[in-house]
Amino acid sequence: MCQTLIAQLQDCLGVDQVITDPATQAGYLADWRGRYHGRALAVVLPQSTAQVAEVVRLCVAANTPIVPQGGNTGLCGGATPDTSGRAVVVAMTRINRIRDVDARNFSITAEAGATLDDLKAAADSVDRLYPLTLGAGHRSTLGGTLATNAGGLQVLRYGMTRDLCLGLEVVLPDGTIWSKLGGLRKDNTGFDLKQWFIGAEGTLGLITAATMKLYPQASARALVWLDLPDTDSAVRAHERAQSVFAGSQTAAELISAPTLALVRHHLPEAALPAGVHWPPSPNHWALMIEVAAHDAAFLESLLDGWQRASAAQGCASGVIVTDTDGQQALWTIRKGLAEAQKREGISIKHDISLPISHIPAFVNDASAALEQRFPGIRIIVFGHIGDGNLHYNLSYADAAQNAVLLAQSDDAHQIVYEVVTRLGGSIAAEHGIGQLKTGWLEQHAPAGSLDLMRKLKDVLDPKGLMNPGKVLADRH
Ligand SMILES: Cc1cc2nc3c(=O)[nH]c(=O)nc-3n(C[C@H](O)[C@H](O)[C@H](O)COP(=O)(O)OP(=O)(O)OC[C@H]3O[C@@H](n4cnc5c(N)ncnc54)[C@H](O)[C@@H]3O)c2cc1C
Incomplete structure (x- = not known):
């Protein structure tokens, strides 16, 4: 069965675009932080929406899980497959054309694998600004930033990725293509379907292209x-x-x-x-x-x-x-x-948001509770205060103590998320849930939210093959 699927994928994409050799696969099977390591039946590199759709149809027919991947810079393990070796990783980096830049409409339509730097350069060439700005902009892709609803350094003025999106093209979990691209800022024709896929971390379909807002350049x-x-x-x-x-x-x-x-x-x-x-x-x-x-x-x-x-x-x-x-x-x-944090070594990370007015209370209460439980702990805090978003990372300055700390990371998360929830905050501000926080989402999601997410997932992806175990704990 596996060999048949590999042969079918090779027929569809060409032998070179189907990677089965473990050494060549390696870069696709670990996350940026090196925290997660998975295995895959194959890593495939489609170059068009039609090829993505065919790959999905073949995988579904073979009952094979699909893991979408963009630049693989996500910080929650969302693009890393599990260790079963059953999944096909669909790397989107080769489907990366800029399809249209409409300077007069302040919009750009591009394929999912275009990087943020590609989008910025295309916008710049017509004296426009694509505002989404992250430290990993040379690798983070349009599809990945949509799938995680990335934030970054300019959210205060321009909003999150969701706020920039005008239209989407998606390959659904049954292999059909849903497309509603275009540059409309107002369009109240029923449900705003694109919102289902933004922030869904590849669990509801593969984003293949999008129309995004552009802005005037500031001089x-x-x-x-x-x-x-x-x-x-x-x-x-x-x-x-x-x-x-x-x-x-x-x-x-x-x-x-x-x-x-x-x-x-x-x-x-x-x-x-x-x-x-x-x-x-x-x-x-x-x-x-x-x-x-x-x-x-x-x-x-x-x-x-x-x-x-x-x-x-x-x-x-x-x-x-x-x-x-x-x-x-x-x-x-x-x-x-x-x-710098990565070079320092492993740390227990939190990407949280709070009402801005509650940031001082959070910093005081969380650090006091952590210091009591983990005397001498070093707290590395930075973030987008204008969005109420803090990156709140824990480690000891003495690296030898960190193995023990990591073994107790659930206690650390518990302390931090208890304070966040008490102050009306969120346990996932801009990096998403991935596989890192599924358990914590179960505990902290607002009542009814997970049920509604599962219903939507079951309707769109009844076999549970689209990025299983991410966002929602795996039940299939
Ligand atoms: C140095 C550094 C700085 C960062 N700074 C920020 C920051 O300031 N703000 C911020 O929000 N994030 C930040 N990040 C996190 C990261 O860059 C973002 O999460 C980014 O959106 C991931 O894009 P990617 O293309 O690398 O996606 P990947 O890591 O490849 O994938 C992320 C998730 O999206 C899914 N996915 C990828 N492509 C698709 C697709 N085409 N269709 C459907 N699902 C897809 C994957 O399955 C996975 O669940 C930073 C990361 C690094 C390494």
Whole structure:
């Protein structure tokens, strides 16, 4: 049966596009963090929507699980197959054409395997902006970012991937193609079906193409760097920034001093620009605020307003970085945080969101409870404070202690998620559930939500073959 399916896949795609050799498969079978390792019957690389549809039909006929994969930069193991060796991994990286850029409609239609950098370059070529910005933009794909509803560094101004999407083309779990591409911003013709697939992490179908929003390019930008004594001051500074900058504020990033210390250690080439200093103590926090405007004079008036508002409230207005190199240097540091954390070694990760006003209470309550249970634990915190989204990672500075900590990771998650839930937050802000958090979702999903998700899954994928064991714990 397996050999028959492999032969059929080879007939459909060509022998070169069906990888069965374990050494060549290896890069597709582990996640970016190296936390999950799976096995697969084959890794296939289709180049068109029709080929994806045929692959799905063949797999369904052979009762074979399908694992969609984009750039394989996801942080929850969603693109890694299980260890049974039964699944076919459908790598979408070769179905990657930009189909259309409509500058006048501020929209772009591209195939799922196009990377964020591809989309940005295509938009840039017609003086438009594709705003989704992540540290892994050279590898993260349009399909992967839709499937995880990725967020990133500019959500405050432009929204999550879901907010950017105007239309989708999807291969459903029975191999039929559903397509509703196009550049409409208003279209109330019944259910908004594309929303089912966005954030579903490949459990309801394979996204093959999408139409996404573009925006005007900003010609003038500035970054404000604030060194603050606590998260309460950071929330107040963000509130002040929102009132002064309003729609011109594109980012608000919070970084704890221990997180910056990791960057200094692991990425020593990432230097702060002149005038900006590393936080003086481990209890301090850096807040990076980005403002973008369409002309320099307007930007200047916004920054004047910021300085006046800060002075009126008796607060520091921070270092204002207006030169491109200085801004680039700060973004290099911000985008390097995940890499620095990876080089430091394994940690217990949380990607949580809270009402912004509750961030100080979360930081205080969670760190007190963790310190009591795990004395001396090091908490690495950074994230998109403007979206209420924190990355909250736990490890010991002494790596020898981390094996013991990992064995107790359920206790750590329990502590963090209890505080998150009590404060009205979410256990999964922007990275999704994957296989990392299925059990925690069972415990923390709002009443009725999982039942509804399962009903939808059963209707679309009655055999449970589409990315099994991801998002919803496997019952098949
Ligand atoms: C350095 C670094 C920084 C990051 N920063 C951020 C950040 O700031 N914000 C953020 O939100 N994320 C961030 N991420 C996480 C990651 O980049 C995103 O989750 C991204 O959306 C994954 O895209 P991908 O193409 O790599 O998808 P993959 O990792 O390949 O897959 C992710 C999930 O989507 C499914 N999938 C992939 N392609 C398709 C498709 N075509 N159709 C259906 N399902 C599909 C997979 O099955 C899997 O469940 C970061 C990751 C790294 C490594």
